[in-house]
Amino acid sequence: MDSVSVHRIEFDIPWPPDTAYAYLVAADEPVLIDAGAPGEAGTQTLRDGLAEAGYELADIEHLFITHPHTDHGGQAATVVEAAEPTVYALDGVRERLERDTDDLAAAVRTNATEVGVPEPEDEVDRAVDSLRRNRDCLPPEHIDVELSPGETVKAGRLAFEAIHVPGHQENQAAFRHEGVLFAGDTAVEPFRPAALHVGLDDGCYEAIDAFHRGLDALEAVAPDIERVYPGHGPVFDDLQAVVDRDRASLERLAEDCRTALSDLGEATAYEVTETRVENLEKRPYTIFESVGALARLERQGGIESTTDDGVRRYHLDR
Template sequence: MAQRERATAVHRIEFDVDWPPGHVASYLVDCERPTLIDAGMPGDDSERQLREALAAIDYELAEIDQLVLTHPHIDHIGQTNAVIAAADPTVYAPVGVRERFARDSDDLAAVVAGNATRAGLTGDDHERAIEMAVESLERNRDLLPPDAVDVWVEDGGSYDIGGVPVDVLHTPGHQADHCCFTVELDGERALLAGDMAIESFRPVTLHTGLDRGVEGAIGAFYGALDRLAALDPDSVYPGHGPVHTEFERTIERDRRSLDRLLDNTVESLDEPRTAADVVTRRTDDDDPTNLLPETVAVLTHLAARGRIKAELVDGVVRYSR
């Protein structure tokens, strides 16, 4: 392989996904110790896409020296094991993932079952919510084995990654452990944003799903936006949508989106409704479990602030104005 310039550059690597906008992006930081930010989707096709994208910029998978993960969702950790097998990189991940992946599956199932019942799910939908939560935990800790993580990064920490100083900002809401990374790249301040500061849409508030902590998801998201707003990056490298320079506009767009979601939810309560009822009114999706964590988070946030009332009857919470 030809000798490279030591100047840092960033190369975008896209993987196909089955949901809008049809891709998820990782980034190869071309520096003293080549660094991959996020690891795309699992599967043979995604591994092929990763290898082909690296080859197009004169890299091999075995040359990845550092792997940095923004959060433990399937489309960001999918090729972790393939990268480790080929390159044995130093792996960095948010410290909250360590405790999350140590979670007992039976306890998780019990907590989700209780939250799903209070949300008004019944029958197959109730069982599916539990199955989805347990399957997600078990799948994701296989994709990102905790023992494979070398460095658990913490909020406010500064790390030398690949010969480049990197600052960590904890940005929960979309996912409870989510971290963004700021770094100087070729004289510009870059934000490696994962699933925050996406130019084309606000990421859904998944946070902890229907597990413990769902009640604090909206407050966490607002807090993350406040903390991000204190930054002043020149460019944003997100996990979805284009690389962009519209940072301030995007953060304010997300804040307004949350504001509208809260207001619209209040308006939807023309009669007492469960969280599952609110989801049904909000979307045509046949599976109410997809938006249920965000909806529960919104309703509990509104009730805690006195904007709506919550009444527990026969184990189910109904909300009203």
């Protein structure tokens, strides 16, 4: 990597997979990729991780955020306060963080009802709380540079290309420097990241199609990538293998939804999820995956949907 070294900083998070990673790129102008988990423990972890590499918070001159989830932007405000770095994110992140909470609540309420969620207000509360947490960690005014997909920016003597990889999060970027990819939550070696995309906000029906577009973008650069530094899990070398695995996982997801719908005859996305997922209460994000998978199947043909009193029900094409 052009003789610069990458230092991995491990943060504890209170949900699976239990750890998240930020990366310090030691260069003439030190670069931090992602900002770890929130809270005082996260701040101390970041300080300790930088110190092990011979740096402190005030040394950071560039901060790249792959996506605005709290386990990746958790210490962004802390870094900005201490170091005043240039902060980079993909185009659209600032707008998403500035989302009006009343508009978000209205959209999620409508979509949760359409999906068949028994208690739509629970999803509304979850979405609004998530937005507020993300915004507290990464205040939108702290973002200095929004990068277009495919745009390259110089951070000191290092050039980073922003690659748009939606699906897990609509505005997620992977950052590429030469043969190295900082992947965020798009390429994780032990498992496929959840297709959260926008949750049940407007655009929820695009989640799986968007994930496939993100995999297309990764596949386009895979021949040139020698090492991947992910937001979770181990560092790895074979990006194409992970892309292939995730494509297969998405196809299995679609087939699971089709099978559940065949068994049920007619069902909402929520009912399909209940059928195919054990312990749905512990895995509420799976509803987002079912919504996106059923929409993809309908666009491809083979299943249809009708909406009555604001509730969408799917059935096999008759």
